Amino acid sequence: MINRNRKNNFSLIELISVLAITGIFLGLALPSMDTILRGQSTEQAAINFSSVLNAVRSYAISNRKYVALIIPSKDSNLPDEYKNSYENKSYRPCVVDRSMNFMYWVRDNKWEFLPTSSAIIDIDNNTKYDLGSFTEATSIVDVNFNNDPYSLKGIVFKPCGLSLNQDDTFVVIGNINILDGKAVAHNQIDIKIDQYSGRISYGNN
Numbered sequence: 001m002i003n004r005n006r007k008n009n010f011s012l013i014e015l016i017s018v019l020a021i022t023g024i025f026l027g028l029a030l031p032s033m034d035t036i037l038r039g040q041s042t043e044q045a046a047i048n049f050s051s052v053l054n055a056v057r058s059y060a061i062s063n064r065k066y067v068a069l070i071i072p073s074k075d076s077n078l079p080d081e082y083k084n085s086y087e088n089k090s091y092r093p094c095v096v097d098r099s100m101n102f103m104y105w106v107r108d109n110k111w112e113f114l115p116t117s118s119a120i121i122d123i124d125n126n127t128k129y130d131l132g133s134f135t136e137a138t139s140i141v142d143v144n145f146n147n148d149p150y151s152l153k154g155i156v157f158k159p160c161g162l163s164l165n166q167d168d169t170f171v172v173i174g175n176i177n178i179l180d181g182k183a184v185a186h187n188q189i190d191i192k193i194d195q196y197s198g199r200i201s202y203g204n205n
Contacts, residue, residue, distance in 0.1 A: 052112065057161050068156045069155045072087045072090060073152075077150055078145065089119055089120070091112055119173070174186060
């Protein structure tokens, strides 16, 4: 005989079981979500950075100036209080002279920062991650950083719109994780500056 007065309530054990299973699924899903979000963050950073490079190149052409996009590298001599915030994570355009001496910041431009999980991890003549080498970035002398002069790295465009470098330049943006004491790059996106045309291409373009 069916007891029609029985309430359809869950027992405490059933509720705990459901919560436990939900927790397991969430634990499995969170690392994947983190990877997806980091990838999206890196892609947006690369898109924004490509746009800034194009704007700097256009400024050099239209104003007939040498223009550098300053990017503090990990080997810059910035004070310790600025290193974590600026190195490999920030950029700002400035006008330089032919000897690569800082002249002045491009008007109405401030320091821009990549998303927290992204970094500029390489600037060289290939797409391989080389432990943060900025070999194709130019040293700009006496950059006015908070009213003090520092030597910082930058990507320089000539008044004709070509890069100062003799080779193709690849700016590599990605995430860096430390595994077993070694830096490992993830979600790597390449931005190429063509040595012959100055054209800036993003990803596989």
